[in-house]
Amino acid sequence: MTARVVDFETVDLRFPTSRQLDGSDAMNPAPDYSAAYVVLRTDHPAVPEGHGFTFTIGRGNDLVVAAVRAVANRARGIPVDDIVGDLGAFARHLTADSQLRWLGPDKGVIHLATAAVVNAAWDLAAKLAGKPVWKLLADMSPREITDLVDWRYLRDALTPEAAVDLLERAEPGRAEREARIRREGYPAYTTSAGWLGYDDAKLRRLCQQAVDEGWDSVKLKVGADLADDRRRCRIAREIIGPDRRLMIDANQTLGVAEAVEWHRGLAEFGIWWFEEPTSPDDVLGHATIQREIAPTHVATGEHAHNPVMFKQFLQAGAIGICQIDACRLGGVNEAVASILLAAAHGVPVCPHAGGVGLCELVQHLSIFDYVAVSGELENRVIEYVDHLHEHFLDPVRLRDGRYLPPEAPGYSAEIRRDTLERYRFPGGGAWH
């Protein structure tokens, strides 16, 4: 008997975070952190379920859930062994319905949905392998890793052969780096202090708290009012001192020249990176900004929807920090593609996280990046936001501002059943 995907379940899961202005920024004043959640069900005795999700900020999560159903339907009936045996082919199969592809292509609602289903398949594969996803990836051969990627549009920047070379060069040190991560964890930074909706007193208190907790970088949301931002950066720098890192994030609110000006107004506070200065689609705009604000790095990626975008940001020298997102990209496979592209261009990957469960996912990607791809920790940090982790079966564990590697098999994606019921929109108890 061949075990197959026999069914799936979706949940429109929303947390009423807008009530506290958690997560507020210049573009997104009042998000309700949400997940379009999917459980792939199999008749395999060892792995009955794979859990995955994508992240949204509230209204419209129902559209993504409906898209997840359309995409997950393509997984129905596929043998589990075929999925876990060729996760690249499975991801390509999900996106190969030309009628659904038209809705993107490879972007927006349909691509967010693809991410949820691909992530669920990786959860399934890792559970069957008895490993966390980062370890499943880090134990693959260079060829197995490059086979995960759809190279059609990427070869002008990196060929699969060159990617194999890059991975082979990193192979000798894998065991040593894995041991180091188990010992020391992966560096993180916190965004919890700097949400735009917080007043100065709260900003001051949270910056101090970040210092007290051992963080060595802090990120502030900017972009609504330059005078306010100057005041807030001054407060932050005063509290974190001259040596810790300060990053700013405009959440796409500025034009190209405006972003350069904004940076000029804040440069005296010592900015490590300037995140999402302008439209996430504007590769050439970011390249102009990067030229103007160096040595401050331009950072972007949480809204970069596929590896073709990262390819261009890297080709154009438009970013100094590559912020992949585990759910905006079409799941693990496109994240692997982007990590390979970044490594080939010598640009550090510092994933976007926060939201619902993004920290849980991206820790796997960054640890894989370190162990098997870049081999570097310098200038690499995973975003950390201290929200909503309690809803996960295998939540992130931090020690001294560093992520400890997840140990449980899977993608750390599984949300507690009572949470799925309580925060189900609109019927769950939290929404009464």
Next chain:
Amino acid sequence: MTARVVDFETVDLRFPTSRQLDGSDAMNPAPDYSAAYVVLRTDHPAVPEGHGFTFTIGRGNDLVVAAVRAVANRARGIPVDDIVGDLGAFARHLTADSQLRWLGPDKGVIHLATAAVVNAAWDLAAKLAGKPVWKLLADMSPREITDLVDWRYLRDALTPEAAVDLLERAEPGRAEREARIRREGYPAYTTSAGWLGYDDAKLRRLCQQAVDEGWDSVKLKVGADLADDRRRCRIAREIIGPDRRLMIDANQTLGVAEAVEWHRGLAEFGIWWFEEPTSPDDVLGHATIQREIAPTHVATGEHAHNPVMFKQFLQAGAIGICQIDACRLGGVNEAVASILLAAAHGVPVCPHAGGVGLCELVQHLSIFDYVAVSGELENRVIEYVDHLHEHFLDPVRLRDGRYLPPEAPGYSAEIRRDTLERYRFPGGGAWH
């Protein structure tokens, strides 16, 4: 009593075109041409309804309809005078829900939905003005036209002031050009001959038919097999003769180097433009292809989701032909922005059409472009596909391979009520 938008209706409209392989290409083997259709209803006695839609190719049209409902809901209660008095502000209002914006931003399902609602508002405004949309636009002052555009991300390529200058330079000739279009119509080309699913005999017959009907350009779908494409281009060139124009369209199937090679294999047949050679997101890839295949033009745009993409294609010299789409862009306002950008860069706009009603819409945009913006007809053609026009109340009218300007008030977007019932998915009679 202030007249307002009081309600809206949506229809999931699908035509079973895949049964004949109409519209088949290398990426889209079997589309069912569809529209996510919306009617904005008002209590204004003169304009009870504005009709709009966006185009998809089948499965997933339900997702877009659901998104249209989310976007159209933002129009509810807005005074008709406010909408028609400031269509720029109305379009910005529709996209200003940050939670819905997250699902794009400005791309994919949510942006297709925005297009439908924006287009419906233009239909409403033009009906109230008693003019077709092209005439409503062409009668606006330069400042009124630039006020339609969201300039936030565009100023590094074109400032509103420079756009006003450009429009003012074109003002003196408006009346003369309008008269010319009324006399002669706007040039068109046909894609009906070259769908990939057609066999050689049908290709030969349809090319001959195109010649007999007076067309002077023909476009073939390519990209699945180069040897087949060489044979098909040879047939087409043989029948259309040396002087008519031959265009090819790969529908995104190729990588960058592959596209250059493909062109090399077909160049002997005399190619005017090479359409969608690769990923629609790949500005830098198109720039490379354009450098390599000149003087053949690279053409793209039907999947370019917003003016930031066109801005970059133009800045990078990546396209010689700008193929805006009336429904992939967020409606008339973003089309106007893209037309201004193209004019400022001296690149001809040749809109994508076909599908359901795209011909009906883009004729307005091209005529406006000629009368009030570029003032040029050279190297400008509107795509024409002879499908599904019979379902429109005010279908396109062609004479000698040229579009005659629509005369009825509105955006030519209104579909017959019996069609809305018969092709409604899945309940309509055509789907039984």
